[in-house]
Amino acid sequence: MLTHNLGYPRIGSHRELKKACESYWSSQISLNELLDAGRAIRRHNWQRQHEAGIDLIPCNDFSFYDHVLDLSLTVGAIPARYRPLLDMPDSSELDLCFAMARGYQKDGLDLIAMEMTKWFDTNYHYLVPEFTKDQTFSLTSRNVLDEFQEARALGINATPVLVGPVSYLLLGKEKVPDFNRLDLLDRLMPVYLQILGELQGLGAQYVQIDEPFLALDLQDETKRAYESAYAAITRACPELKFILATYFAGLEDNAELAASLPVNYLHLDLVCAPAQLDQVLSLIPPQLGLSLGVVDGRNVWKNDLKRSLELISKAVEKLGSERVALAPSCSLLHAPCDLVLERDETALPSEIKGWLAFARQKLDEIVTLRGLAQPETHRQYADKLKENMLDMESRRQSALIHRPAVQQRFAAVRPDDLKRQSPFGVRQEKQCADLNLPLFPTTTIGSFPQTDDVRRLRLRLKKGELTPEQYEAAIRTETEQAIRWQEDVGLDVLVHGEFERNDMVEYFGELLKGFAFTGSGWVQSYGSRCVKPPIIYGDVERQAPMTVKWSKYAQSLTAKPIKGMLTGPVTILQWSFVRDDQPRSTTAKQIALAIRDEVCDLEKAGIRIIQIDEPAIREGLPPRQADWKDYLNWAVEAFRLASSRVVDETQIHTHMCYSEFNDIIESVAEMDADVITIETSRSQMELLDAFVSFRYPNEIGPGVYDIHSPRVPTEQEMTALLHKALAVLPARNLWVNPDCGLKTRKWPETRRALVNMVAAAKALREQV
Ligand code: GLN
Ligand code: ZN
Numbered sequence: 001m002l003t004h005n006l007g008y009p010r011i012g013s014h015r016e017l018k019k020a021c022e023s024y025w026s027s028q029i030s031l032n033e034l035l036d037a038g039r040a041i042r043r044h045n046w047q048r049q050h051e052a053g054i055d056l057i058p059c060n061d062f063s064f065y066d067h068v069l070d071l072s073l074t075v076g077a078i079p080a081r082y083r084p085l086l087d088m089p090d091s092s093e094l095d096l097c098f099a100m101a102r103g104y105q106k107d108g109l110d111l112i113a114m115e116m117t118k119w120f121d122t123n124y125h126y127l128v129p130e131f132t133k134d135q136t137f138s139l140t141s142r143n144v145l146d147e148f149q150e151a152r153a154l155g156i157n158a159t160p161v162l163v164g165p166v167s168y169l170l171l172g173k174e175k176v177p178d179f180n181r182l183d184l185l186d187r188l189m190p191v192y193l194q195i196l197g198e199l200q201g202l203g204a205q206y207v208q209i210d211e212p213f214l215a216l217d218l219q220d221e222t223k224r225a226y227e228s229a230y231a232a233i234t235r236a237c238p239e240l241k242f243i244l245a246t247y248f249a250g251l252e253d254n255a256e257l258a259a260s261l262p263v264n265y266l267h268l269d270l271v272c273a274p275a276q277l278d279q280v281l282s283l284i285p286p287q288l289g290l291s292l293g294v295v296d297g298r299n300v301w302k303n304d305l306k307r308s309l310e311l312i313s314k315a316v317e318k319l320g321s322e323r324v325a326l327a328p329s330c331s332l333l334h335a336p337c338d339l340v341l342e343r344d345e346t347a348l349p350s351e352i353k354g355w356l357a358f359a360r361q362k363l364d365e366i367v368t369l370r371g372l373a374q375p376e377t378h379r380q381y382a383d384k385l386k387e388n389m390l391d392m393e394s395r396r397q398s399a400l401i402h403r404p405a406v407q408q409r410f411a412a413v414r415p416d417d418l419k420r421q422s423p424f425g426v427r428q429e430k431q432c433a434d435l436n437l438p439l440f441p442t443t444t445i446g447s448f449p450q451t452d453d454v455r456r457l458r459l460r461l462k463k464g465e466l467t468p469e470q471y472e473a474a475i476r477t478e479t480e481q482a483i484r485w486q487e488d489v490g491l492d493v494l495v496h497g498e499f500e501r502n503d504m505v506e507y508f509g510e511l512l513k514g515f516a517f518t519g520s521g522w523v524q525s526y527g528s529r530c531v532k533p534p535i536i537y538g539d540v541e542r543q544a545p546m547t548v549k550w551s552k553y554a555q556s557l558t559a560k561p562i563k564g565m566l567t568g569p570v571t572i573l574q575w576s577f578v579r580d581d582q583p584r585s586t587t588a589k590q591i592a593l594a595i596r597d598e599v600c601d602l603e604k605a606g607i608r609i610i611q612i613d614e615p616a617i618r619e620g621l622p623p624r625q626a627d628w629k630d631y632l633n634w635a636v637e638a639f640r641l642a643s644s645r646v647v648d649e650t651q652i653h654t655h656m657c658y659s660e661f662n663d664i665i666e667s668v669a670e671m672d673a674d675v676i677t678i679e680t681s682r683s684q685m686e687l688l689d690a691f692v693s694f695r696y697p698n699e700i701g702p703g704v705y706d707i708h709s710p711r712v713p714t715e716q717e718m719t720a721l722l723h724k725a726l727a728v729l730p731a732r733n734l735w736v737n738p739d740c741g742l743k744t745r746k747w748p749e750t751r752r753a754l755v756n757m758v759a760a761a762k763a764l765r766e767q768v
Pocket of ligand 1: 445446447448498504565613615655656657740741742743
């Protein structure tokens, strides 16, 4: 029974990758120092996995930015606009990679970054491959091969991990009309075969190919593509053994197809779809092995060993232990690195810590499960099983989890709680009269640059170097400066700037009951951006107002309206590690009730515009369409529960980022926010199409400034985008804003961009 891992967190347990990349970007370290930092992380990860006793250890799961972007470089799918960089003498491959990820404004060049989107229903983002009709592929970056050799030099015959050819094409996007990216498969395959051939030549034994799409809804032509691709792969590389990995959903109607592909192991995500095991076992051909993803790769709860063993023994009974492998359900990229680093009893009480396992601990769980599943080693591990069963029981019974008051409130929710007083048309008139905003009002999404100074304030508070009063005074100063700054720039609806928030979810989590926190539980969100999701372990309840003080203070400084700023229930859920002992929908609605309390208090305090951010609604969509309706129903209900108990005059905003809206536009409309601001700038307003063809009824601010890149857009550029929007939306419904919060930007570039943005809005007012 082999144990293997699908991928290990690449950021380093102390976020070494983030620090190295950002130092390199600000020219504080050299390229060589950055490369060294990458090597150190990889070596450390390989050693960890080796020490844990994992048989097959992945390589090429590392990336300086994103593994899908790396693959685009590997196969030479480099959009034409970056060609000038290829010809530049001292620009390295990694510089090209960063330019593609972040845009490039130097040397007289001005290249926009590639589009970025969520990796399935996770909070990881990948860079969307861009394909043209005449797309060609050739082996361009040798990273995969280099990493394999690097591991071998350290004595590890690692298992290279590649996103498979079909999923790679499906992850991308046609940049010109009239062709289907899957038609590029014939051109792409030779590069895969070349890479695999070279790996075989170098002595690789196993290769893991990730085909997450194989567990999604597939069209017939995609099924054919799978058949031909994998026939070609195994034909070309008879000495390699292949693990074909699926995750995030069950195979269902694709089970037969998946089991018929000529690979050695098929990996199943048995955490999100345990029922698929029976189905696959019923049709598995004699030569195929199964890799059982029994340890949750994307949540933090300790594995229920007994339950996993039931699944394992079912497979062993049918296949024999030789044909069974054990693994996490998906790459551990989505899990924090190491629970051992958590030592703060107030943030993470030891009782709760006892219920958790992070990436490193999950490796141990896999090895333990193997020990328990094999009769010859079972006794050696029997104590671990006993201990685990006690842990499971203590969690179920814990008084920390269950709060009767919350459960009663939840049970008392009525349909009226989900409805605003009047329909949008009525509200719009009232809000218009009340707020008296100009046409094309300008605003931002909430946060302003979180400078090192601001972050240091929080650190000093934590260390006791600042009293809470001193900290508050400093944040007040920041807030006041931001108000003056916004007035100066000429924005119409101001924000307080979110200086008091470390993170839009963590901030609320810290103030709500039912949440625990880690000190080092970072996971990668995109590039160097990491998040530290809270852990929702119990019933959620608000203890006291959370934001009112700051919004009220900001409003006291200006005659312009201040937009109150809250994070929505679905986003808080989606960006946390969520308890797995009750339905997610229940937890979402508990959070919604807490947010509703805050909305009401903001209104009472005189805040007339309240934004409830739901950037994560789209990413929570289950991978399989059959499950969408149910999810969207409760997600919309949670938002409405949080937002409906206000008077007509109070304007509710929401914000969503990185969303493909086509699939969910009806539900977005059902949320019935008065104003929605969305990402669109990187896709040149493409995302707006969904709103237009649906005739989205409420007000909308399609982002005109891409804040995910340091590049400053010109006034003309934004005017052009606004004209595009105006051609399809009623003028009175159009807002002007960046496409997300400005937290990660620097002040000078933000100022130049927003000055341009306000100028663009003013120019438009004159033209219309
Ligand atoms: N209000 C948040 C901010 O501006 C929204 C961030 C987000 O959408 N991810 O930071
Ligand atoms: Zn956003």
